[in-house]
Amino acid sequence: MKFSSIINSVIITLAAAFLITLALCVHVGATADSVAVLKTSGMTCGSCANRITRALETVQGVAASEVDLEGGWVLVGYDTKIVKPEALVEKVNQAGFSSNLHQVLTAEQFKQSNGRFLGQKSESGSGCCGGKGAGCGSGKQG
Numbered sequence: 001m002k003f004s005s006i007i008n009s010v011i012i013t014l015a016a017a018f019l020i021t022l023a024l025c026v027h028v029g030a031t032a033d034s035v036a037v038l039k040t041s042g043m044t045c046g047s048c049a050n051r052i053t054r055a056l057e058t059v060q061g062v063a064a065s066e067v068d069l070e071g072g073w074v075l076v077g078y079d080t081k082i083v084k085p086e087a088l089v090e091k092v093n094q095a096g097f098s099s100n101l102h103q104v105l106t107a108e109q110f111k112q113s114n115g116r117f118l119g120q121k122s123e124s125g126s127g128c129c130g131g132k133g134a135g136c137g138s139g140k141q142g
Helices: 002-025 046-057 085-094 107-114
Strands: 034-041 062-068 073-078 098-106
Touching: 034 085, 034 107, 046 062, 046 073, 046 085, 073 085, 073 107, 085 098, 098 107
Parallel strands: none
Antiparallel strands: 034 073, 034 098, 062 073
């Protein structure tokens, strides 16, 4: 009897330790409630896009980003409670590119104009602006 109690205690302890370890390892990603549309120059190839994406991924509060090399647009989904769009522009500038904040959309506004949330693949596959411009060139801000 005593031996089975010890084994049960060990199994319960190991299971609890395993669950605690899993809980500590789970990474909860940022939730995008806004999308910053950045007009960016100096991007010439996929390596440039990767460098911008990697730089933005280091910013706490960034949930997703997409780079349109041909159009010169960088779209960044971010949590407004954690990061400001100006910090995103600065991060892209620090990565070696000239970037300016063109427009800020709510996640819902982005979905309405593009038919998807930032980070989801476009069904049309027609670039980062989903063929509808993501407000790119509309001049609206805020």
